[in-house]
Amino acid sequence: xxxxxxxxxxxxxxxxxxxxxxxxxxxxxxxxxxxxxxxxxxxxxxxxxxxxxxxxxxxxxxxxxxxxxxxxxxxxxxxxxxxxxxxxxxxxxxxxxxxxxxxxxxxxxxxxxx
Amino acid sequence: xxxxxxxxxxxxxxxxxxxxxxxxxxxxxxxxxxxxxxxxxxxxxxxxxxxxxxxxxxxxxxxxxxxxxxxxxxxxxxxxxxxxxxxxxxxxxxxxxxxxxxxxxxxxxxxx
Numbered sequence: 001x002x003x004x005x006x007x008x009x010x011x012x013x014x015x016x017x018x019x020x021x022x023x024x025x026x027x028x029x030x031x032x033x034x035x036x037x038x039x040x041x042x043x044x045x046x047x048x049x050x051x052x053x054x055x056x057x058x059x060x061x062x063x064x065x066x067x068x069x070x071x072x073x074x075x076x077x078x079x080x081x082x083x084x085x086x087x088x089x090x091x092x093x094x095x096x097x098x099x100x101x102x103x104x105x106x107x108x109x110x111x112x113x114x
Numbered sequence: 115x116x117x118x119x120x121x122x123x124x125x126x127x128x129x130x131x132x133x134x135x136x137x138x139x140x141x142x143x144x145x146x147x148x149x150x151x152x153x154x155x156x157x158x159x160x161x162x163x164x165x166x167x168x169x170x171x172x173x174x175x176x177x178x179x180x181x182x183x184x185x186x187x188x189x190x191x192x193x194x195x196x197x198x199x200x201x202x203x204x205x206x207x208x209x210x211x212x213x214x215x216x217x218x219x220x221x222x223x224x225x226x
Contacts, residue, residue, distance in 0.1 A: 004157070033213075033214065035216070041218065042120075042203065042216055042217060042218030042219045043158070043203060043216035043218075043219070044216075045213065045214065045215065045216070048213055055213075056213060091157055091158070093157070093214075102148055102150075102160035102163065103160075103214055104160070105150075105157030105158045105159070106157050107155070107156055107157050108155075108156075108157055
């Protein structure tokens with residue numbers, strides 16, 4: 001398995017534009033997580049899904065952020081409109097739900113909003 | 115409110131010596147704890163974990179200790195190697211769930 005695949009690896013966009021980040025979890029994993037990493041706050045959980053259903057989105061900072069998981073092999077995180085303070089590295093991770101085990105992370109998307 | 119705290123932003127250790135990374139948590143419902151390692155431009159990777167029913171777990175050069183009464187855990191690396199230089203994240207899960215809550219991370223530098 002190729003692991004968790006995220007795209008794009010880097011994204012530079014202008015303030016006010018829509019940004020869509022994509023994630024393909026590991027096949028067979030039924031939990032998917034979106035994290036944001038910043039220098040100040042480390043790794044923050046934004047939202048997580050179990051079996052494609054959003055379970056906890058309390059970490060989503062504002063209504064500008066939305067996430068979807070239309071099927072077991074694909075998820076998106078969308079920011080509309082984007083702002084400079086959204087600049088961060090966004091990680092997607094997947095794991096087997098209900099088991100105390102580790103989550104596997106993608107390589108991240110470095111987002112820069114100018 | 116940060117439920118998992120890593121109060122040391124960075125740590126510098128000489129090669130061959132012990133590295134001790136610390137983590138505190140506030141939620142007594144956490145029952146499973148993990149350490150992740152992260153290199154630049156890569157995603158975090160799992161290192162070692164411990165269940166709340168144990169107080170120690172060892173895997174090669176890595177040992178995690180859990181002190182439930184103090185709500186504290188630590189990661190010991192012995193002996194430290196230059197390749198261990200990375201950011202180390204402590205994480206915890208709530209009882210019955212798999213939502214991982216991370217600390218802010220500690221940068222470890224192992225000098226040769």
